[in-house]
Amino acid sequence: MDLLEHQLLEVNGITLSLYSCGPLDGRPVWLLHGFPECWHSWRQQIAPLAAAGYRVLIPEMRGYGQSSAPREPSAYDLITVCGDIQAAMDALGQREVCVVGHDWGAPIAWHLALLEPQRVKALAGMAVPFGGRPKQPAIDIIRQLYAERFHYILHFQQPGVAELEMDADIPRTLRMMMHNTSAVVPKDFFLQDKPVGATLFAGMQDPLTLPDWCDEQAFDEYVKTFAGRGFYGALNWYRNFERNWQRTESFAGRQIEQPALFLLGDKDPVGTLEAYTLKQMPKRVPRLEQHLLSDCGHWIQNEQAEQVNQHLLGFCSRHYPA
Template sequence: MTHTADHLQLDLNGISLSIHCAGPEKGRPVWLLHGFPECWHSWRNQIEPLVAAGYRVFIPEMRGYGLSSAPADVAAYDVLTLCGDIRAAMDHFGHRQVAVVGHDWGAMVSWYLALLEPARVAALVTMSVPFAGRPRRPATEIMREASGGKFNYILYFQEPGRAERELDADVDRTLRLLMYYEQRSLLLQDKPADGTLFEDDMQAGALPDWCPEEDFAVYRQTFAERGFRGALNWYRNFERNWQVTEPLQGRKVEQPTLFLIGNQDPVGKLEAYTLKKMPEWVPDLEQHLLEPCGHWIQNEQAGRVNQLLLDFLARRFPH
């Protein structure tokens, strides 16, 4: 983080939201939204380049993570409520025009912020998770049919308490294994539906090059006290998300949009149809496939991501 960094704790939208800020006070605002199971520090490689380019960055710890509130109620994590946290924070800072950058679940929130705030969200950058309009039915229904009785990690996450028992038992092991899931294909395992995410003999090994121990310590601290329940609750709202987004049916993302994905990201395989349909729903779209690259794109390929991000912002969200 830069020497100009601030940490704020804001009471808004019924929760306490932790936000890290850096950059010139009058710089155009860029919001960086992290995914699962990550933290604000996931954007560590983007902060300095954005600040050096004159932007002011805002990096929340999303609801359920770190120092932000983690309500017990599963219904407190539907996508409109998650968007509401960021919209309320933007209101707090008086932001009338912003760029929003999201990865993984942060990308999902970013897509819906773009739909909900067509005037305020002036430019959009999403990574790993594509968009092709509101689905015709809840994604979990489609997953249950497609899985054919085989293990599906999102379906495994649905039952409150079950996944927590496994993931919370050893936070270090959980984070290390998830960081390596491209090699182990944790999200695409061929095993019975009643299995668990990890097998007893799975060894996480050394940390990946993109996450040395001093950075991993921030990830660890994010989940050390409360575990993964708040983060997992995001996954338990697919049906509710489908219901509450009905007013957005058929709406396209009209903002200039940059989409990045790694060639080894398992989400690319899981969302192949959505990727194919995305240009119909995001008319002003620039796409890049980064290789060799897995899911943790902004750190695995930080230099390339920063180059593409800064070039896009210079053209579509200039000072």
């Protein structure tokens, strides 16, 4: 980590904060973080990939850290965010890449593979599967299913509502979300049984401690990502389901043809939420390799870093050798 380089790139109408490591002539591997995370969530993957000869690139995604955070929610649709990474690849002269994404970073990786079939030679998604373009926006389906019950995505839709609770105490918010989607917690904020209009953390207690996979130094990086700005940029990613659906019309029925790796924790609540998509994914990604990691929640690259690194390095050696 001491050998990390940092730069600010002016791309796609924003400033993109980018960390990098590894040999300058190494084949590029992009690590795309999710919500509510930061570039530092990849801290246990950076050194092994760089040691294997890869040029590792870790952006702070739009809305996070030192990268720009436009106020307008429509600035965060999938195609626009993909454009940030595509423009950065152009600026760095990269013609062949591997893309790895976790949580919200996974849909970016899946869609970069569709947008850039010549440049993206291999990819990996963690936690969030690819099921192709649905017949209607996902937000419409969620509204139908949760008309009388709380759902965190519906709670995130109105700008300013979730921010009031989450911004009030950023360390508390991060502790709550880290603990309540880790493998050790049987119930999480994704699947709470409470009425519409409840707050995100209603009925939940601040653990006041960090999960085993996140030490104080790492936690400081997470807090720094949101300090002074709050969560509005990160939450804006959730306010584009309809726009995402509209902007991906040309991808309807398309398959991801590149070699692809998918990793999921056996105790990740997203696995329950996306059960149907998981069953459909092999049809949409024919060259798919999948692994279910035991005793693992949502924060897969940290909770089971050794297993993730073994799978990721093995996959890259077979399909994207350094």
